[in-house]
Amino acid sequence: MVMETEKMTDTAPTVMPQSSGWALVVDDHPLFCDALELTLKSLQNFSEVQTADCLEAALAKLDASNSAPALILLDLNLPDVNGLDGLIRLKRSASKTPIIIVSSMTDNNIIKGAIAAGSSGFVPKHSARNVFRDAIEQIGAGNIYTPQGFVEGQEDDEETLAIARLSSLTNQQARILELICEGKLNKQIAYDLSIAEATVKAHVTSIMRKLNVQSRTQAVLVAQEAKFSKPLPKET
Amino acid sequence: MVMETEKMTDTAPTVMPQSSGWALVVDDHPLFCDALELTLKSLQNFSEVQTADCLEAALAKLDASNSAPALILLDLNLPDVNGLDGLIRLKRSASKTPIIIVSSMTDNNIIKGAIAAGSSGFVPKHSARNVFRDAIEQIGAGNIYTPQGFVEGQEDDEETLAIARLSSLTNQQARILELICEGKLNKQIAYDLSIAEATVKAHVTSIMRKLNVQSRTQAVLVAQEAKFSKPLPKET
């Protein structure tokens, strides 16, 4: 599962020497955010480092900039979004740039889901600085980084499959699925997006094909499953 | 919020003197289950006490018996069902018998939801024995029991309303809603229940009316909301 189709100018041998672009850090913990920023700057690969404390802010920064960032560090458990959903949305807004997940939850399934959703790496939040450095350099070289102790596992996990399918949706398809998950009718969706109802229907059809389901109801079930992909706390 | 339409034979003044029927304890923690059983027996109001360690077993015991129990003690967080859903299903199978919720989660909203779903009382799991005794006697007298420190609160909570609506469904309606939540089509549901598709549609219509929604998609959203009515664990 290693990308080899990395495109790079012939002036760069293996790792970009310096200033391959700007980076974005998304974390709601200010101090940790700073620490990540410093780590990135110490590598001197990035011309600038921006930060955001929630997903909305991150998406806004992406919009505001005229160029895509060279790297994104993303914390799960953001205040305004839960689960892998944030990753999927972020990935959709910057499909080319690699995203490293930084999280305190190091459950094997979470990691697998994060990779399935298109992230380029996963670093436990308690890692030492040089681990972060390693991860960033690995990903700069076009590899996927996973922490030690992560087992590749069999791919036939139903939930992982669902996540992979969800992240394969187009922007427009994702927007429509979101509206479906709010219980809206095709007609309302068409009005919201200013397109014909027939178009919405066509999108719904291809969404269902990608998610491998037969009705919009099943589609929302798959979508929900990804958002609640935590082992619920067991308590006696 | 106190029931006054309690029906009782004129040989019983206020509290049943003895043997008003059998009782059922549903809890997956064996020791605690025993303790509850002993507490019930010490009251000498019940001719027999049965126990179950999961919802399926509880429903089976209800089916097996030819009479409805006089009281049910139910633990939330059972292995085979999550949230208030178990309470609703149990209540539907024994609509007449009062149910006391015994749970370690004493969140105000959970309690409110439990009452909205038709339970007759809520007792924190760490309570002393005489608290349990009080609760049981209160409920035997036809009252609702809530722990001290519980504030009645305003009723306009959206989630509480949803739960109350959910528990107002008929057996057949609940069964159909369950199948809808598995993504089945009306035709399949009709086949499963051996009724005409037109009948299923009619049920769906009245389900939507009761849940106050306009489409089956919105109906499943309401149903899901009740199942995940936990504050998700916040972790940095």
Place this chain on the structure above:
DNA sequence: ATGCGCCCCCGACTATGGTCGGAGGCGCAT
């Protein structure tokens, strides 16, 4: 017994959801 309310059942009708085929635009490789 009679009426009332509730539940379950159903057929015929309308609205909405989903499929099929096709148009136009855009990036990309040759």
Place this chain on the structure above:
DNA sequence: ATGCGCCTCCGACCATAGTCGGGGGCGCAT
């Protein structure tokens, strides 16, 4: 330039979902 693939868009057609009105059974109160 030309062809290929992908995305977005759309109209016409069929399947499914939802509404309306009504029949029959059952418990319950008067």
